[in-house]
Amino acid sequence: MLELSFGATTILSMSTRNDSAEFQLNHALEIQGVKYRYQKSSELALSIDSLIVARQEQVVITGRSGCGKSTLLHLIAGLMEPNEGVITVAGSSMSRMSGSKRDQFRGRHIGMVFQTFHLLNGFTVLENVLAALMFSEFPRSEHRSRAMTLIENLGINTPNARIQDLSVGQQQRVAVARAIACSPSIVLADEPTAALDPEYTSVAMDLLQNACRSIDASLICVTHDLSIVDRFDRQVSLQVPSLQERA
Ligand code: ADP
Ligand code: MG
Numbered sequence: 001m002l003e004l005s006f007g008a009t010t011i012l013s014m015s016t017r018n019d020s021a022e023f024q025l026n027h028a029l030e031i032q033g034v035k036y037r038y039q040k041s042s043e044l045a046l047s048i049d050s051l052i053v054a055r056q057e058q059v060v061i062t063g064r065s066g067c068g069k070s071t072l073l074h075l076i077a078g079l080m081e082p083n084e085g086v087i088t089v090a091g092s093s094m095s096r097m098s099g100s101k102r103d104q105f106r107g108r109h110i111g112m113v114f115q116t117f118h119l120l121n122g123f124t125v126l127e128n129v130l131a132a133l134m135f136s137e138f139p140r141s142e143h144r145s146r147a148m149t150l151i152e153n154l155g156i157n158t159p160n161a162r163i164q165d166l167s168v169g170q171q172q173r174v175a176v177a178r179a180i181a182c183s184p185s186i187v188l189a190d191e192p193t194a195a196l197d198p199e200y201t202s203v204a205m206d207l208l209q210n211a212c213r214s215i216d217a218s219l220i221c222v223t224h225d226l227s228i229v230d231r232f233d234r235q236v237s238l239q240v241p242s243l244q245e246r247a
Helices: 021-025 069-076 099-109 125-133 140-153 168-180 198-214 226-231
Strands: 002-006 009-013 027-037 044-054 058-062 084-089 110-113 186-190 218-223 234-238
Touching (some): 027 218, 069 218, 186 198
16 A cells, blocks of 8 residues: 655555556646645645546545545635645646636536535426536537437436436436536546435446546545445545644
8 A cells, every 4th residue: 555645634545557657647637735724724624745636547535524525626626726736637727717717617627426416406407417518618509419418328318307306316317417518527526425325326336437437537536435435446545634733
């Protein structure tokens, strides 16, 4: 096992498949020297010296509640800015972008699947996927057919059903369809199986991982569910910074 020290946070890289020079040139995500505090005076919520994810690589980030998993995903998605350090997705840093450019970049390059899905209630399956395509580089004339193909490929046969009328399992499929709609470079999943019945976990993970493979996207999935860890190329274990280290 490779042990790496990342300042206040220690990350253990349990295994890695990609350590070639080619990997260095082909990364989807690069994090260097990142620190984040929620308020100026508060403790460090996250500190990572270096984390690199290759294109198409599927990484699972584990760690107990409060260790900074969701914070990390929010930072990667450019929803919050690190206090220090640099995050690049597909070679670009969102810190240097204006708000609208950042939204556009996020829409095109980053897909997200949340624990509670965050779908648009009151709207249909099709409308939810079309909404994701608003930022895409696909011509508007192709949006509808692309959305319908995605919906069908993910095994949803009710494109006109409203979100609130779907089962949790079906909602998860819509969340995956929405996440990959723009063919992003990277998909971020925050506890994607936490709301599901345990017997559906394997099906849901197959769905998410195969969807990422189908568009050659990297997947970064955070979870406290150790039963899904073996499905990934690499596990990164995020430790809660000790109170002393965080101060
Ligand atoms: P995880 O997802 O691993 O459970 P989080 O990233 O949610 O952990 O939280 C990391 C740390 O940041 C925790 O100490 C948590 O209390 C703190 N934190 C999370 N969200 C906020 C917030 N909005 N304001 C202040 N502190 C927060
Ligand atoms: Mg969390």
